[in-house]
Amino acid sequence: MKYTEEHEWLLEEDGLIVVGITAYAAEQMGDVVFVELPEEGTEITKDDEVVVIESVKAASDILAPLDGEIVEVNSTLADNPALVNDDPTGDAWFFKMKPSDLSPMDDYMDDAAYKEFIGD
Amino acid sequence: MTDLLRTPLHALHLELGGKMVGFAGYDMPVQFRAGIMAEHTHTREKAGLFDVSHMGQVVISGGDWDALATAFETLVPMDVLGLKEGRQRYGLFTDKNGGITDDLMFANRGDHLFVVVNAACKDQDIAHMKSALEPALDVAPVTDRALLALQGPAAETVLSELAPEAAGMKFMDVATLMLDGAECWVSRSGYTGEDGYEISVPSEHAESLARRLLDHDDVLPIGLGARDSLRLEAGLCLYGHDIDTTTLPAEASLTWAIQKARRQGGAREGGFPGAEAVLSQMQDGPARKRVGLRPEGRAPMREGVELFAEDAGGEPVGKITSGGFGPTVGGPVAMGYVPADKAEPGTVLYGELRGKRLPVTVSAMPFVAANFKR
Numbered sequence: 338m339k340y341t342e343e344h345e346w347l348l349e350e351d352g353l354i355v356v357g358i359t360a361y362a363a364e365q366m367g368d369v370v371f372v373e374l375p376e377e378g379t380e381i382t383k384d385d386e387v388v389v390i391e392s393v394k395a396a397s398d399i400l401a402p403l404d405g406e407i408v409e410v411n412s413t414l415a416d417n418p419a420l421v422n423d424d425p426t427g428d429a430w431f432f433k434m435k436p437s438d439l440s441p442m443d444d445y446m447d448d449a450a451y452k453e454f455i456g457d
Numbered sequence: 458m459t460d461l462l463r464t465p466l467h468a469l470h471l472e473l474g475g476k477m478v479g480f481a482g483y484d485m486p487v488q489f490r491a492g493i494m495a496e497h498t499h500t501r502e503k504a505g506l507f508d509v510s511h512m513g514q515v516v517i518s519g520g521d522w523d524a525l526a527t528a529f530e531t532l533v534p535m536d537v538l539g540l541k542e543g544r545q546r547y548g549l550f551t552d553k554n555g556g557i558t559d560d561l562m563f564a565n566r567g568d569h570l571f572v573v574v575n576a577a578c579k580d581q582d583i584a585h586m587k588s589a590l591e592p593a594l595d596v597a598p599v600t601d602r603a604l605l606a607l608q609g610p611a612a613e614t615v616l617s618e619l620a621p622e623a624a625g626m627k628f629m630d631v632a633t634l635m636l637d638g639a640e641c642w643v644s645r646s647g648y649t650g651e652d653g654y655e656i657s658v659p660s661e662h663a664e665s666l667a668r669r670l671l672d673h674d675d676v677l678p679i680g681l682g683a684r685d686s687l688r689l690e691a692g693l694c695l696y697g698h699d700i701d702t703t704t705l706p707a708e709a710s711l712t713w714a715i716q717k718a719r720r721q722g723g724a725r726e727g728g729f730p731g732a733e734a735v736l737s738q739m740q741d742g743p744a745r746k747r748v749g750l751r752p753e754g755r756a757p758m759r760e761g762v763e764l765f766a767e768d769a770g771g772e773p774v775g776k777i778t779s780g781g782f783g784p785t786v787g788g789p790v791a792m793g794y795v796p797a798d799k800a801e802p803g804t805v806l807y808g809e810l811r812g813k814r815l816p817v818t819v820s821a822m823p824f825v826a827a828n829f830k831r
Contacts, residue, residue, distance in 0.1 A: 367682070368494035370782040371755045371789075373811075389811065391757050393493040393682060393782055418755070 339442055340451035343400055346426060347445060353409075353433045354442075356402060358390070361455045363425040366392040369418045374410040375432065381407060383441060388431050390421065402445070405436040464510035465603040465663040473671075473678050481576035483511040486680040493682035497784040500649055500687055501825070504609035505679035506670050509648075513579025514599035514657055517590060518569040525570045528590050529563065534706065534729045536716035540565045545629045545644050547714050549706060550582060555731030555738065556702035557709065558585070560694060562655075564631040564644060571631070571642065573604070573655070575696045602642075603663035608653035608687075610828060611675040616643075616654055619669065623654065628829040637666045648684065650691025650827045689790055690783045692749055692822025698760055699747060699778045699792055705735055708743035708794070715739070746800040749822035750777065750791040750808075753815060757782045757789040758808045764795060765807045768814045774799065777808065783824055790824045791817070 339347045344362035348355040363369070371391035381387055381401040388399035410432045414420060420429040446454060461484035470477065475486030485508070488496060499505055517525060526537040533548045540546050545564035549557050559578040564571045574582040579598075586596045607616060616623040620634040626645040634643045639662035647653040658666050670676050685695070694700045700709045718724045721736050729735075752758045759780045763773035780791030791808075799806060802821045807814035 367488065368492055370494075371757060373756065389756075391782070393686065393784070394487075396757075396759070415755075 338448060339445035340447075340454070341400075341402055341445055342454070344455075345399060345402060347402055347442070349442075350433070352435070354403060354405070354436050355430050355433050356399065357430040358399065358421065358425055359451070359455075360425050361457075363422050366390065366394065366397060366421075368393045369421040372414040372418045372421065372431070374412065374415065375407050377407055377410055379407045381405060381434065399431060401434070403434065403436040403441055404438050405434045407432050408435050409433040462511070464508055465660040466508045466510065466667055469664050469667055470508065470678075475678070475680060478681070480681055481511055483576065485511060486678070488680040488682045489678045491677055493680070493686065494784050496677060496679045496683035497686050499677045500609045500651060500679055500683060501785050502610070503675040503677075504607060504611040504615055504653070504673075505649075505683070506667060506676050507606040507608065507679050507684055508603070508667075509606050509655070510603040510663070511576035512604055513574040513576065513582060514602055514604060515572040515574065515583060515586065516569050516597045516599055517572065517586065517594055518597070519593070519595040522565060522567075525594065526565075528594055529570055530719070530725065531728060532586065532589055532730070533563075534715045534719050534732065534735055535563075536718040536725075537563070537570075538725070539716065539718060542567050543631055545631050545646060549711065549714060550585065551706075551729060551731045551735060552702055553730050554702075555705045555734030557696075557700045557704055557706065558582075558702055560696050560700060562644070562646065566631060566642070577697060599657070601660050602657045603660050605656045605658060605663065605667060605670070606647050606653060607656065607670060607676070608647045608649040608651045608679075609675075610652060612651070612653040613830070615670060615673045615676055618673070626654075628652075628831050637662060637669050639666060641666070645830065648691075648693055649687035650693070650823055650825055651687070652828050652830050686781055686784060689779055689781060689792070690785055690823065690825040691827065692792065692824065694747075695779055704747070704794075705731075705738050705743065707735070707738040708745050708747065710747045712739055742797060744797055745775065745794045746797050747778070747792060748795055748800050749820040749824060750780070750793055750806075751818045751820045751824075752780075752789040752791060752808055753817065755788060756810060756815065758791050758810060758815075758817065762791075762793075762808045762810060764793060764817065765809065765814060766799065768807050768816075773809075775806065785825045792822065795819065
């Protein structure tokens, strides 16, 4: 698992990248009440705003971690946004993407580096 | 950045796991361990304890009730003279243009008038009252008392265990009660739409009283986050957002707070700052009005979202001034200003969210039925 400074986790799985937010981010955000997901098939460029998460406190975005295409979204989250708080690193993944350029993965943090990043 | 002030309950907030934020110059808990959603729901179902000690408490004294009330009526468009001893009323300070400079609660406590104003406005409010009322009267900020709010359907049962008289109070009654050995100034009121009490307690007793209330199984500590979602569902204004110096009472849908005696043709018509503008807007009808709004779907529409008459094109016709997710409603709720001809409940407008226009229906407030003990 890799981590971005935006508190996203990235998991390589069968040539795809699964994207979610970390438990730390979910905790900071507070109760999530709304998730807006992209369309499957959307071409995305690194740092595009691809997901909107609204909590009781504020709105935040998920930025595309890589260039590529959205191949699957977790539509469960539209009906059950609270899953983001309940299981951020498991069932509450946001989307799977087919990356066209994996090179930024090397720059993302590993587990130990992310722990240090959040001061854990 | 200047240092944040602390209320007498600050250490208790930290002990209870409060997430602290700066609010109106004070270091205040935005939530506790339960989180905003659970705190909100708990207050609607049982009871929540809020620290509102950052608000301004002021005692005005130095005359009999007629003298106090007559003087105070020069500052607010409310019927103060007609307020009976042991009763409280909602009020507004206005400026010379009729704009609202703060909203407040004031109570007839026999030999004095007790006023509670917003934290962010308190310095300005106190200066305003002093310059208008002194030296004939004495305007004394109360700096040695904390202010707690116990809100929710279980509030009566909980407070009655400390003072049985609490049960006999009705909505907007005020009384002096001995709670946990301390002389407290209690009102049956609040800012959640629920039954409950606001309790002015000597600072040195505040933590002990708070702990006693929190000892009750039905009571949880509640932060500012849930305070905001509760008041929003109750349709209550947040000063600086839903009302300010650019809004007059009529357009703010607060004419209910201006009693007949102070209106056009009333026994004591006008006589407060900006009276002409305030009363003529009430008479002629405002061009815009504060209304409740229900965005369709689940996406919250927050303060600043612009409202349009059509789903494409055109200029904005209004703006959201408060909005968020209403945990009890189970969906987004908001309030804002719209043209008077679009203020009828059921009118569909469009809020622009991230470049998309989404339907928003004008809706009666409160969004959640009030639960007061009348």
